[in-house]
Amino acid sequence: xxxFLTEEQQMIVDVARQIANEKIIPQRAELxxxxxxxTDIIKTIAQADLSGLYIPEEYGGFGGxxxxxxxxxxxxxxxxxxxxxxxxxxxxxxxxMIISGSSELKHKYLPDVASGKKTAAFALxxxxxxxxxxxxxxxxxxxxxxxxxxxxxxWITNGGEANIYSVIAMTDRKKGARGATMFVxxxxxxxxxxxxxxxxxxxxxxxxxxxxxxxxRIPEDRIIGRVGTGFITVMKTLNISRPGIAIxxxxxxxxxxxxxxxxxxxxxxFGKPVISFQAVQHLLADMAIQIEAARALIYATAKxxxxxxxxxxxxxxxxxxxxxDMAMKVTTDAVQVLAGYGYMREYPVEKMMRDAKILQIYxxxxxxxxxxxGQELNKEYSRN
Amino acid sequence: MKIxxxxxxxxxxxxxxxxxxTNTLSREGVESIMNPFDxxxxxxxxxxxxxxGGTVTVMSMGPPQAEEVxxxxxxxxxxxxxxxxxxxxxxxxxxxxxxxxAMAAKKIGIGDIILCGKQAIxxxxxxxxxxxxxxxxxxxxxYVKKIVDYSDGTxxxxxxxxxxxxxxxxxxxxxxTVVKEINEPRIPSLKGKMKAKKLPVTALTxxxxxxxxxxxxxxxxxxxxxxxxxxxxxxxxxxxxxxVEEQVDQLVEKxxxxx
Ligand SMILES: Cc1cc2nc3c(=O)[nH]c(=O)nc-3n(C[C@H](O)[C@H](O)[C@H](O)COP(=O)(O)OP(=O)(O)OC[C@H]3O[C@@H](n4cnc5c(N)ncnc54)[C@H](O)[C@@H]3O)c2cc1C
Numbered sequence: 001x002x003x004f005l006t007e008e009q010q011m012i013v014d015v016a017r018q019i020a021n022e023k024i025i026p027q028r029a030e031l032x033x034x035x036x037x038x039t040d041i042i043k044t045i046a047q048a049d050l051s052g053l054y055i056p057e058e059y060g061g062f063g064g065x066x067x068x069x070x071x072x073x074x075x076x077x078x079x080x081x082x083x084x085x086x087x088x089x090x091x092x093x094x095x096x097m098i099i100s101g102s103s104e105l106k107h108k109y110l111p112d113v114a115s116g117k118k119t120a121a122f123a124l125x126x127x128x129x130x131x132x133x134x135x136x137x138x139x140x141x142x143x144x145x146x147x148x149x150x151x152x153x154x155w156i157t158n159g160g161e162a163n164i165y166s167v168i169a170m171t172d173r174k175k176g177a178r179g180a181t182m183f184v185x186x187x188x189x190x191x192x193x194x195x196x197x198x199x200x201x202x203x204x205x206x207x208x209x210x211x212x213x214x215x216x217r218i219p220e221d222r223i224i225g226r227v228g229t230g231f232i233t234v235m236k237t238l239n240i241s242r243p244g245i246a247i248x249x250x251x252x253x254x255x256x257x258x259x260x261x262x263x264x265x266x267x268x269x270f271g272k273p274v275i276s277f278q279a280v281q282h283l284l285a286d287m288a289i290q291i292e293a294a295r296a297l298i299y300a301t302a303k304x305x306x307x308x309x310x311x312x313x314x315x316x317x318x319x320x321x322x323x324x325d326m327a328m329k330v331t332t333d334a335v336q337v338l339a340g341y342g343y344m345r346e347y348p349v350e351k352m353m354r355d356a357k358i359l360q361i362y363x364x365x366x367x368x369x370x371x372x373x374g375q376e377l378n379k380e381y382s383r384n
Numbered sequence: 385m386k387i388x389x390x391x392x393x394x395x396x397x398x399x400x401x402x403x404x405x406t407n408t409l410s411r412e413g414v415e416s417i418m419n420p421f422d423x424x425x426x427x428x429x430x431x432x433x434x435x436x437g438g439t440v441t442v443m444s445m446g447p448p449q450a451e452e453v454x455x456x457x458x459x460x461x462x463x464x465x466x467x468x469x470x471x472x473x474x475x476x477x478x479x480x481x482x483x484x485x486a487m488a489a490k491k492i493g494i495g496d497i498i499l500c501g502k503q504a505i506x507x508x509x510x511x512x513x514x515x516x517x518x519x520x521x522x523x524x525x526x527y528v529k530k531i532v533d534y535s536d537g538t539x540x541x542x543x544x545x546x547x548x549x550x551x552x553x554x555x556x557x558x559x560x561t562v563v564k565e566i567n568e569p570r571i572p573s574l575k576g577k578m579k580a581k582k583l584p585v586t587a588l589t590x591x592x593x594x595x596x597x598x599x600x601x602x603x604x605x606x607x608x609x610x611x612x613x614x615x616x617x618x619x620x621x622x623x624x625x626x627x628v629e630e631q632v633d634q635l636v637e638k639x640x641x642x643x
Binding site: 007 | 570571572573574575576577578581
């Protein structure tokens, strides 16, 4: 379908598609098998000027909006959502600064991310704080001109690979949700370290590690926004980033369909291509319907977000839930269409199905998304 | 450092077939691409520019639609585009082509380095690069697989050989043809694509380059293609029998019969 992209947006799609076709797809099986971080691909993305798509021009970025970012992510995801996650998680690590950071902080960190010299990560989750982010135990205390961080984070995408970390810590436990604050931690800061790489079901090209802060001292001005605004920044960040996770579901679903249809055309059983059986045709039709519907919802939402409306949490959560549930179903059905062959590692759909699962979990589980949507509905309908 | 890269638009060989009736290349529905070896020449030029500064000019002799490959080259890092195009160039062989390119290069200034792919995948002659250097009276190195270093106007290079490589030193200006082992061409960048969209192309005609009309196109070509055909595959096979001496005698006889 034609979404009437501008010439510039079409160029972004073309460049990202070429990266997916020439660099990501040929390498994805090996990156998955070896659980290898895609250093070369991240360099290629930088060289193609796509690292700073979502970063304002004054900080060396392209100055694109949510929509431009999504167009690139969709293509990367068509290649491999492990690789796309590396890119998306770096953006997630930078959004807090774009949203709430001081001008000095932005000047210091954004240009290197825009040029692809550095990558970022977002550190919220802890062993006892998953869906319930208010359970975080990491603390930050001001000592003379420095913040001193203590505690740990877990399952941090790009952990150990990134140079810049957006970290949330409690600065005043008594104040509850208003007692949390965000900071920028650099990989070279004293007292900062990370643990071993997790072994995962899918997105194995992305690295996930725990982070440790042991009397980690950082300058006072590394604070993002004001003291006590940490959770507000986290919520704003996730509202903006969720359509980016949603679109990974669309790119992934599309790539599964792109394998399933040609396969169904050439696989002969009972003397006919299996696509001639209505049961298979309907499976493929449902896949195509779901993918296009998700794409349309996310494109529309991204454009809406770029118009800077007041509240985006409901639509943003809708994108994430719909598209990622879709990706799980579509990739599972793609394996069904290829059946035994689909189950084998020789074909790409088993990886797609393994990869899809994470989309329903990270950046807030789909149960939590539904909570958000439900709460927003409740609010909306009590207004008059 | 001023670098010229010669690029050619060629049919994508993945799709090319020979029309069995006319014995000509059937180009219908075949996509045009930048000659793959030229992509490596361009990449090397852009890397040299990034390392030593300067400009990269891409030049192509061809029909007006060859502008597409020039724009693609700009999206991958070239700075200027020159399209050498005129009806008079039609039917040129490597002799006439190298003449035309030499006149165009003189017109825009030959600069420090001219880079070409080792050959074009349609004609496969590998003659235009060396021919161009000869006509410009500059040294050339073919099959370059690595640029080792550069200082004081001298470049050290590796030339690929069947059994290894030669290390060659050459004074600039010079022409190099490159093999695909030299680098991995980059993907077009977003800024490059935006620039390529807007950049005007410098178009040069036969008159602009001050060419002698007798040396151009079909008229200026020393070779003429009489017939293009796909050799028939006969696939005959026979086994020699007897003692070793007998087999050798039979083999010699057969080989003599082939000459
Ligand atoms: C590969 C990977 C990468 C990750 N990357 C990052 C990262 O870069 N940065 C980061 O900060 N975090 C990251 N995470 C953490 C991720 O965001 C959390 O796993 C996620 O938020 C869910 O938390 P949990 O796993 O602790 O689940 P839990 O919160 O323990 O949830 C368990 C189950 O209970 C349900 N549940 C919990 N609360 C409710 C409720 N109120 N209503 C209904 N259902 C509920 C959940 O939906 C789930 O089904 C990553 C996780 C993984 C697996």
